[in-house]
Amino acid sequence: xxxxxxxxxxxxxxxxxxxxxxxxxYVTCVFSEDCVMPCSFMPGSEEVIHWLKPVADLTVHSYYxxxxxxxxxxxxxxRRTALFNDQIHKGNASLLLxxxxxxxxxxxxxxxxxxxxNKESFINISVEAPVHLVNIQLSDDIITCSSKDIYPEPKxxxxxxxxxxxxxxxxxxxxxxxxxxxxxxxxxxxxxFSRDRTNICTVTSGTRGETxxxxxxxxxxxSPSSEVSIPCRIPQSDLLTFNLTWRFNQIVNILTxxxxxxxxxxxxxxxxxxxxxxxxxxxxLQLHRLTVIHQGSYSCxxxxxxxxxxxxxxxxxxxxxxxxxxIVAVVFVVTxxxxxxxxxxxxxxxxxxxxxxLEGEGISDNEVNHLNKPLNKRGEERKTEGQQVxxxxxxxxxxx
Ligand SMILES: *[C@@H]1O[C@H](CO)[C@@H](O)[C@H](O)[C@H]1NC(C)=O
Ligand SMILES: *[C@@H]1O[C@H](CO)[C@@H](O)[C@H](O)[C@H]1NC(C)=O
Ligand SMILES: *[C@@H]1O[C@H](CO)[C@@H](O)[C@H](O)[C@H]1NC(C)=O
Numbered sequence: 001x002x003x004x005x006x007x008x009x010x011x012x013x014x015x016x017x018x019x020x021x022x023x024x025x026y027v028t029c030v031f032s033e034d035c036v037m038p039c040s041f042m043p044g045s046e047e048v049i050h051w052l053k054p055v056a057d058l059t060v061h062s063y064y065x066x067x068x069x070x071x072x073x074x075x076x077x078x079r080r081t082a083l084f085n086d087q088i089h090k091g092n093a094s095l096l097l098x099x100x101x102x103x104x105x106x107x108x109x110x111x112x113x114x115x116x117x118n119k120e121s122f123i124n125i126s127v128e129a130p131v132h133l134v135n136i137q138l139s140d141d142i143i144t145c146s147s148k149d150i151y152p153e154p155k156x157x158x159x160x161x162x163x164x165x166x167x168x169x170x171x172x173x174x175x176x177x178x179x180x181x182x183x184x185x186x187x188x189x190x191x192x193f194s195r196d197r198t199n200i201c202t203v204t205s206g207t208r209g210e211t212x213x214x215x216x217x218x219x220x221x222x223s224p225s226s227e228v229s230i231p232c233r234i235p236q237s238d239l240l241t242f243n244l245t246w247r248f249n250q251i252v253n254i255l256t257x258x259x260x261x262x263x264x265x266x267x268x269x270x271x272x273x274x275x276x277x278x279x280x281x282x283x284x285l286q287l288h289r290l291t292v293i294h295q296g297s298y299s300c301x302x303x304x305x306x307x308x309x310x311x312x313x314x315x316x317x318x319x320x321x322x323x324x325x326x327i328v329a330v331v332f333v334v335t336x337x338x339x340x341x342x343x344x345x346x347x348x349x350x351x352x353x354x355x356x357x358l359e360g361e362g363i364s365d366n367e368v369n370h371l372n373k374p375l376n377k378r379g380e381e382r383k384t385e386g387q388q389v390x391x392x393x394x395x396x397x398x399x400x
Contacts, residue, residue: 024107024122029100031129031151031184036094037108039121043091044114049083051095052109060108061095063088076103102127102151102183127151129184131203134212134308137250138193145201145212146188153177154205156189161198161213212308219314224290230313232283232300242304246285248272249296250312255279292317 029035037051051060058074061081068083080098087094093112097104108123129151137144145156156175159165175189187203198215222228234244240262246254254272257264257279268276275294277286283300295317302309 024124026124026126029097029104029125029127031100031102031127031149033100034096034098035100035104035125036096037110037123037125039093039095039110039112039123041091041093041112041114041119042116043089044116046113046115047088047093048111048113048118049088049093050109050111051081051093052111053106054109055106060097100127128206128208130208131205131210133303134201134203134210136199136201136212136214136308136310138214138216138310138312139250141193142190143193143199143201143214144188144190145203146186147203147210148186149180149184150187150203150205151184152206153185154187154203156187157202157204158189158191159200159202160194161200165197210306210308212310214310214312217311217313219316221316221318222290224292224317224319227277227286227288228290228315229280230285230287230298230300230315232285232302232311233309234281234283234302235309242302244283245301245303246279247299247301248294250299254285254298257283290317292319 025038027035027037039049039051041047047063047066049061049063051062052058053060053074058076059072060074060077061083062069062072063083073081077097082096082098084092084094084096093110095110105125105127108125110121110123112119129149131147131150131154133147135146145158147154147156154177158173173189173191175187177188178186180186185205189201191199193199193214193216195216198213201212201214202209203211217231220228220230232244232246234242240259242259244257244259244264246256248254252271253269255266255268255276257266259265264279266279274289275287277288279285283302285298285300287294295315298313298315300311300313
């Protein structure tokens with residue numbers, strides 16, 4: 001097949017480089033996005049352009065008499081095509097196709113004709129729906145990795161941060177793929193969680209791939225009255241633009257931050273406004289005013305254009321049974337109180353013994369009154385003691 005490529009040196013001078021090509025022009029379009037199918041011809045008046053899909057016998061777009069001619073256009077391309085009208089006189093017959101679907105794949109013919117002659121060229125379109133998000137979750141020690149809306153058929157592999165780890169026994173992994181009515185693949189895989197490792201799931205399709213990582217961090221403890229910081233690890237490299245989400249028990253959204261060139265824009269869920277104090281530069285979540293209902297798993301999820309990172313931390317809220325220092329202090333106070341009480345009881349009994357002795361000498365004539373006094377009438381009690389002291393003095397005086 002002969003193909004001519006035009007090089008426009010200036011409007012007045014055009015050079016034509018002709019060569020024999022065995023191959024079509026290959027273009028990869030992205031699913032659901034717009035795509036330009038390239039085509040060019042030697043400029044000349046009375047342009048005729050036909051875009052066709054010969055295998056399926058479809059008319060994609062036609063142009064003649066200086067205008068689009070869409071009477072014959074196939075239904076599949078209705079309202080999805082456009083030529084670059086201001087470029088046609090320069091020999092540009094490229095076609096813009098909107099909202100690419102998998103049915104758009106295949107070989108297209110671009111036929112052009114002017115007063116100077118005609119030309120056919122072929123463009124082979126392939127469509128990709130790249131992996132754009134790897135979702136990773138942990139439940140009952142089973143880790144699930146999934147990704148949706150992928151084309152061509154994806155592959156999923158598991159690994160850890162330790163390259164020396166043996167490849168996982170395939171028997172412990174369960175992977176399944178599904179195709180939806182648009183022809184896109186969903187892939188899901190589960191395996192046993194490796195507690196002391198970073199669990200890495202890689203989903204690839206075509207030449208591109210994304211990873212999801214999950215790591216369980218050491219548990220954090222705090223009391224309801226204290227502040228606590230739950231760590232996250234924003235990796236340093238290529239991460240100026242990314243999203244971060246903190247979740248409770250992997251479901252409830254606490255906050256979302258969108259980082260653009262390193263500057264965060266933060267949205268806190270209304271139900272957590274009371275508890276969220278701040279988020280540090282490293283992404284760590286600072287909480288306060290917690291109650292036992294806030295005990296659970298906190299996940300920091302980082303979404304970059306290429307990877308998903310999930311850090312899980314269990315927060316244990318321990319009311320009153322606080323730090324070792326506090327326990328020592330509490331034990332100390334309780335001991336002091338016990339000693340003081342014992343001393344008080346001892347003093348009382350001693351005094352009481354002395355009182356009984358005095359009463360036994362028949363000096364007090366209000367013994368019945370004393371026994372009838374309610375215990376909580378401390379003033380009365382003291383007055384009685386005072387009287388008894390006075391009486392005691394009297395006894396001493398009497399004794400002299
Ligand atoms: C035709 O014009 C469009 C829009 O300006 C441009 O994107 C495309 O590269 C051009 N194609 C050729 C073959 O010059
Ligand atoms: C289009 O190109 C793909 C490779 O990208 C190839 O598999 C396919 O057969 C080509 N289709 C046609 C109709 O040439
Ligand atoms: C971050 O979130 C915004 C808004 O939800 C979204 O448009 C964008 O694609 C996200 N960026 C990344 C890297 O996930």
